[in-house]
Every structure is written in structure tokens, then in C-alpha cells.
Amino acid sequence: xxxxxxxxxxxxxxxxxxxxxxxxxxxxxxxxxxxxxxxxxxxxxxxxxxxxxxxxxxxxxxxxxxxxxxxxxxxxxxxxxxxxxxxxxxxxxxxxxxxxxxxxxxxxxxxxxxxxxxxxxxxxxxxxxxxxxxxxxxxxxxxxxxxxxxxxxxxxxxxxxxxxxxxxxxxxxxxxxxxxxxxxxxxxxxxxxxxxxxxxxxxxxxxxxxxxxxxxxx
Numbered sequence: 001x002x003x004x005x006x007x008x009x010x011x012x013x014x015x016x017x018x019x020x021x022x023x024x025x026x027x028x029x030x031x032x033x034x035x036x037x038x039x040x041x042x043x044x045x046x047x048x049x050x051x052x053x054x055x056x057x058x059x060x061x062x063x064x065x066x067x068x069x070x071x072x073x074x075x076x077x078x079x080x081x082x083x084x085x086x087x088x089x090x091x092x093x094x095x096x097x098x099x100x101x102x103x104x105x106x107x108x109x110x111x112x113x114x115x116x117x118x119x120x121x122x123x124x125x126x127x128x129x130x131x132x133x134x135x136x137x138x139x140x141x142x143x144x145x146x147x148x149x150x151x152x153x154x155x156x157x158x159x160x161x162x163x164x165x166x167x168x169x170x171x172x173x174x175x176x177x178x179x180x181x182x183x184x185x186x187x188x189x190x191x192x193x194x195x196x197x198x199x200x201x202x203x204x205x206x207x208x209x210x211x212x213x214x215x216x217x218x
Contacts, residue, residue: 004045006052012064013037016071024079027086033075040074096212099204102150106176109151114177119147153211168203175200
């Protein structure tokens with residue numbers, strides 16, 4: 001399978017497959033992920049060869065990073081299909097949250113957690129005043145269900161923070177509950193403003209991963 005592919009692609013595929021295996025080890029085997037990744041590469045042999053053979057070092061590094069990301073997506077799509085099949089649902093039933101959506105919901109969720117404010121009050125976010133039809137999970141999701149999903153994810157992330165000695169939830173709370181500016185967050189955590197901004201964004205991405213990650217089909 002790899003005879004027409006450049007040297008080094010095997011290791012890249014295995015490395016990307018291992019990333020997905022850590023998240024989906026209950027549903028997939030490493031060998032199947034590697035095979036899926038290699039199949040993606042074989043179907044795009046010229047694209048892969050061009051990326052590896054780029055003479056400019058910086059551009060080649062960029063190209064390989066892009067190829068690695070695409071292999072990761074291919075492996076994740078396979079893993080999600082397998083998980084759905086073995087769990088008895090359709091992969092199209094999954095719902096994915098953009099970090100911008102998570103950020104919009106967080107003040108309401110944190111007010112619920114720390115102040116006891118009802119999540120139902122966040123229905124005011126939808127300001128059309130019109131009845132809303134129910135939709136399939138793949139087409140949309142009830143606002144309250146989204147809030148509950150993200151709240152559950154935040155609670156899981158709190159547990160992960162304690163277990164792994166990280167502080168994602170501290171940054172989320174500072175940004176979206178205490179409503180501190182980046183300069184204030186930087187002072188609180190003893191870092192630069194740019195670092196505070198990056199850590200706040202990374203915290204949202206960590207929460208996004210807990211509740212399903214970004215959309216691998218897009």
C-alpha cells in the first residue's frame with residue numbers, strides 16, 4: 001500500500017492514529033486506524049508526495065502539519081462511525097459545538113453552577129419570540145439541551161483538572177463568570193496578556209473536546 005508514498009508517511013500515520021486511539025480505544029483497534037489513515041494517503045498520493053517533497057523547509061513543515069491534520073480527521077471519522085455502530089446510533093445524530101457557541105453559553109452555565117440561576121432563563125438568548133420547531137440532532141438542538149450538555153462537560157472538565165493538575169476551569173470561570181478582562185486575568189495568573197488570551201482559548205477547546213470535539217465532517 002505504501003510503495004508509491006514518500007518515506008516517513010508511515011510514521012506520521014501511526015502517530016496520528018495513536019492520538020485518535022487514546023480517545024476511542026473502546027471502539028477501534030490501532031491497526032484499523034492506521035489502515036484508514038494509509039487509505040486516505042493512497043487516495044491522495046500526489047498531494048502527499050508534493051507535501052513531502054517541498055524544497056522550502058518552512059513550507060514543507062506547514063504542508064506536513066496540514067497533511068497530519070487531514071489524516072487525523074480521516075481516522076476520527078472512522079472512529080466515530082465505529083463508535084456509533086457499536087453503540088447503536090447513527091453518526092449523523094452527533095452534535096458538535098463551536099467554541100464561539102460554548103463561550104456564548106458559559107456565563108449562563110456558570111451562573112447556574114455558582115449562583116443557582118435556572119438554566120431555563122437562558123432561553124432569553126433566543127430573542128425571536130416565535131415558537132421553534134423541534135429538529136433532528138444533526139440539524140440543530142434545543143437551547144436548553146445544549147446548556148445541559150455544556151454544563152455536564154464543564155463538570156467533567158473540573159474533574160479532569162483535579163486529576164491532571166490543570167486549570168482550564170479556572171480560566172473559564174475568570175473569563176465568563178467573573179467577567180475579567182485579559183489584563184486582569186494575566187495579573188491573576190502571573191502571565192502575559194497574550195498568554196492569558198491563549199490559555200482562555202485553550203480552556204474552551206479543552207471543554208469542546210470533552211463534549212465531542214470540533215466537527216470532523218466539515
